[in-house]
Amino acid sequence: MPTIKLIDVTKKFGKGSLAVDHLNMEIKDGEFVSLLGPSGCGKTTTLRMIAGLETPTEGEIYFDDECVFSDEKGVNLSPDKRNVGFLFQNYALWPHMTVYNNISFGLENMKWPKEKIDARVKEICETMRISEYMNRYPAELSGGQQQRVAIARTLAPNPRVLLMDEPLSNLDAKLRNDMRTELKRLHKNSGSTFVYVTHDQSEAMTLSTKVALIRNGLLQQYCPPLQLYGEPNNVFCADFMGNPSMNFVEMHGVRKGDDVLLENKEFKLLFKPNDPIDIKEENDYVLGIRPEFIKIADKGIRSSVISSLPSGMETTLSLGVGDIVLSAVVFGSIDFAMESTEYFDFEGNGYVLFDKESQEKLTLGSLKIVE
């Protein structure tokens, strides 16, 4: 299984519109990498460039040491020579072929002997649990079954890399959950490298070993999902991950030794960085607070409950402090009366301090309420 390396890959559509901007990325053997981002950010284009379905405008792509694309060297390996599997968003099953033929078609292209093809088709159908549908046409299958056929067709030739373009977006919520489990299991069992495009942050979180968050063609952060969640590089990354999303509070800060005294109209907080960093004497900051770090307590900051949305396992609260609205998550089956008064405090050391002007992360730290 190869390592995929993208070096300064750029893709322009027509004149000027930049889909992917100098992307540098290394996808290691056996990883499950998600390309994540809002629609139109260039993630599908990146995937198609890896497959060879799209030609980059500039840059180089390597599979291990083999150059599959380079605008300088004039190399452009066609998709069929790259040994990749590609799973399309709409499955792209051939409507005029049975499930069996859809799967065997690619193997026939590779001149496999007949018995071997038959054995492989049966084996992969077994794995994907579609053996009973082998003689049906795609139109006679449900969405989830079509999905599994598409995966079987892609996996049958044992591709070294499996590229997937939002494969779960056409399924309903329950089926999507089942398929996530299945994909993760499949990744484990096959040991192949998976590259997965999605716009759903929870999908990227739950599935991948590494997430590449892209915005307007620019790579924002490329790291394991929990790190992306806990230590976002900038406000965009922080905002994109998590549901309900992170609270952002604009605050003015003054240096107090190693700490920062943050202040706004409603409350004062002392921010203690986890590791010592250079702090400006005075600056404007954005403070990022994950909803689950806000703790309802007997004392602390006084707020009024704007809304309470209990879902059984946890309850999502909107708390109003003057003009500021914060969302908080309280675990357990509890409901709060609307407009009632609650106090809250901050716990843990996962608060993120961003520079307001650059929107970049400065550091992580803990918070203390200053009376």
Add this chain to the structure above:
Amino acid sequence: MKKRWNRIKTFFSKPYNVLLILFLVVLSFLVVFPLISIIKDTFIVHSSEKSRIHQAVGTFTDYHWKRLFASEFSKSLLWDPLKNSLKTSALSCVVSILIGGTFAWLVSRSDMRWKKLLTKLFIFPYIMPSWTLALAWKNFFKNIAVTGSNGIFYSLTGIQVPTWFAYGEFPIIIVTGMHYAPFAYILIGGILHNMDANLEEAAIILKTKRLRMFTRITIPIVMPAVLSTIILVFSGAMASFATPQFLGLPVRYYVLTTELYASINGTNPGVGYILALLMIFISIVIMFINQRMIGNRKSYATVTGKSANISIFHLGIWRTPISIMAFLLVMCMSVIPLVTFALESLLSYTGVYDFSNLTLSFWIGQAQGHDTWQSEPGILRNSEVYRTLWNSIKLSFTCSMGAGTLGFLAGYSIVRRRGSLLSQTVENLTFIPYLIPSMAFSAIYLSMFATRRGIIPSLYGTFAILALIGTVKYLPMASRSGVNSMLQLSPEIEEAGIIMGVPWVKRMTRIIIPIEKTTIVSGYLLPFISAMRELSLFVILVTANNRVLTTLLLFYDEKGYTQFSNAVNLLIIIVVLIINFTVERITGASIEKGVGG
């Protein structure tokens, strides 16, 4: 009792229910009843058959059935025309799919040059009357052995065209195929154009070779379009009259329609009525096959998707030669025919293509008072021509008003009551005229309205019967466009008006009609243009004093007045084109968009 009365009252308080009931009654009379009437007509003696059957007119006889199926004439009356019809129709399908399909592929998948111009010209035969290419073929290839004069081809090359090439089966197949090639292009091109590029990309990733991809993926996926083309072309070719009449008659090559025409115009209408029934039967079988094919297991509904990135096939060194060949073919189908009509209408003596032989006298010449046809006035000075032109326009206008209005109302009421048995029945009734070949349909109307029916007097030879049959025949076109447009309009839009107490007429004129303006206009435009270039529907029913342009053309052609027939033909085409482009300009609705029926 009171409850039932209330229910009836509620039912009729809805305008669409009233409309549906009216449609049910009128269409039963105009569509279903004639079908019964024609069956009866195959068993009775008609006035022109007195001398051959020796029985009183109107008495029962099995003479027609016996003569057609079990006599020495069976072969020439039935089996030969049937065989010819099936053969020419089937081979026309092949020709049109080869031409139209290749062109569709070149336009949507290759880097052929001048695509925009070529597609515009390629659709031309669809707008023009069906016999355009047939007459052009004749102008080009006619030979002295059959017509007494040679065509343009001979004068250019000096080669005598063999009769099989100039007349009969071969040219009928080629010409019909070319006429329907735009259908194939539009249907197949539509699928090729909208086909999900992922289907082919999936094959590329799985290492499929180009040829294998074409034969195993691309072709099977356009297969449904090919099949619907086959259905359309086959039934169109089976029903076509003008082309076999112009190209087949000179060598006594008969198909079902021309045989039907000959029988009904000749001395044995009874046989003609049986042939009409046979044609209806065949077209029902075709429709049945069509239905069966649509309902098969491989649904292609999932085929279309986003296809921003279809890979274009590079023709390489063949690019220019192929583009030039396509250009020449398209010229042969669109522009050259018109040139031949103009040229032929200007010849003083047919068959002599020389500058000194050109004359405008067949267009603007004065009447010379002799007894020969050449001394008749030119068509632009001929009051008879103006009378027929006016009659044509009047007729087309009436049919388009009738079919357009009824079609819109039918569409409205069918959609409003969709799902009910009543609505279903009416929808099917409006569709029946589409299933019946034009020639057979006019035979039915002839049998039905030749005599007095209840309060309706005999209509034979009147303008009314032409208007009536045109309206009913074009109703499917208009009602289908009505149904489609009403389906896109949510009932809430009208209901908002109901709640505010707006009466029905005002709801229609102020809400629905303004919204559906474009589709309604095309609902009127299609019947108008169809009626303008219609021949087979009217040819049996017109008499000398209510001729239309198309039958005048046939009349001149049968008489061998080549210059006049070409001039009249050009006149029809010019009128059709002018109307088409004017309406297209004004409303943005275009006839090409209505393709598919």
